[in-house]
Amino acid sequence: MSALSISDFQRRVEGLRELPSLPAILLPVLNQLSRDADDIDLQKTAQLVSHDGALTAQVLHMANSPLFGMGQRVSTVRAAALTLGISRLRDIVTACCLMQISPKGDYNAASFWEHSLACALISRNLARKLNYGDIERAYLAGLVHDLGILVNMLLIPKEFARVFKIAAESQRPLREVEIEQYGISHEVTGDLLSTHWHLFDYLSEVMRRHHDVERATLDPVLTAIVNIADLLCRTSGLGYGYLENIQVTLQEEYAWKVIAAQSPRFRTLDMACFTMEIESYVKEVRTLISVLFRI
Numbered sequence: 001m002s003a004l005s006i007s008d009f010q011r012r013v014e015g016l017r018e019l020p021s022l023p024a025i026l027l028p029v030l031n032q033l034s035r036d037a038d039d040i041d042l043q044k045t046a047q048l049v050s051h052d053g054a055l056t057a058q059v060l061h062m063a064n065s066p067l068f069g070m071g072q073r074v075s076t077v078r079a080a081a082l083t084l085g086i087s088r089l090r091d092i093v094t095a096c097c098l099m100q101i102s103p104k105g106d107y108n109a110a111s112f113w114e115h116s117l118a119c120a121l122i123s124r125n126l127a128r129k130l131n132y133g134d135i136e137r138a139y140l141a142g143l144v145h146d147l148g149i150l151v152n153m154l155l156i157p158k159e160f161a162r163v164f165k166i167a168a169e170s171q172r173p174l175r176e177v178e179i180e181q182y183g184i185s186h187e188v189t190g191d192l193l194s195t196h197w198h199l200f201d202y203l204s205e206v207m208r209r210h211h212d213v214e215r216a217t218l219d220p221v222l223t224a225i226v227n228i229a230d231l232l233c234r235t236s237g238l239g240y241g242y243l244e245n246i247q248v249t250l251q252e253e254y255a256w257k258v259i260a261a262q263s264p265r266f267r268t269l270d271m272a273c274f275t276m277e278i279e280s281y282v283k284e285v286r287t288l289i290s291v292l293f294r295i
Ligand SMILES: [Fe+2]
Pocket: 145, 146, 175, 186, 210, 211
């Protein structure tokens, strides 16, 4: 397989109609739901969500699910928001919006979103432990960090399928095989997508540098948080749908050192406790995804 140049990708990104557009509802809803609980206008949020039929159906489905519901059937977004709570509503809205852009194909989209959601939850947890200023920023960064993978599925589906097959069969990191096979990795295409979508700079940086934290300049701590969350997911069975044969000692990772420098608590973190917390996320994410994908 010949290497693909960045400019070639850029041309494809700019010229391709299928490149997903940012779901229009996402930013206004996040804008509402990112406020302090007392400032959230539930009525306005419910109205925004109600404009999107698919999203409304997902939210109602979640609120009526025995896993998340309170045993009472709800039929409006407002009632669903009260049942689910603001925090879970935000998680569901964000995930549903982004999942709408999943390409159709044989790739296991549920696995991709399992990884992304787990990464979002763990990033938020790490951010909280670290007293990072904006924990929702960490959640969003974790959720979108690998969107370049979706771009590759859309722009170069055949090449991507081949790369994925090689990576899964050899249990190697996807990124390594991407670079080996087509000379470019999902961080580069993620960055192109974030430019196309005019995403916040801090999200662009995470999408571009989450495997290369040394080169993050805008918000290295956030990029380090997502890097560690990504590693934790991939070593806890929440990778891309196959088991990677990688050995990771977190404390030796550059990103861990960035985090530890920021928060002395991390130097003495009880890893056993931390791992148990991660395991609870694994269950939460699997449940959420199984409900969202109805599997
Ligand atoms: Fe990645």
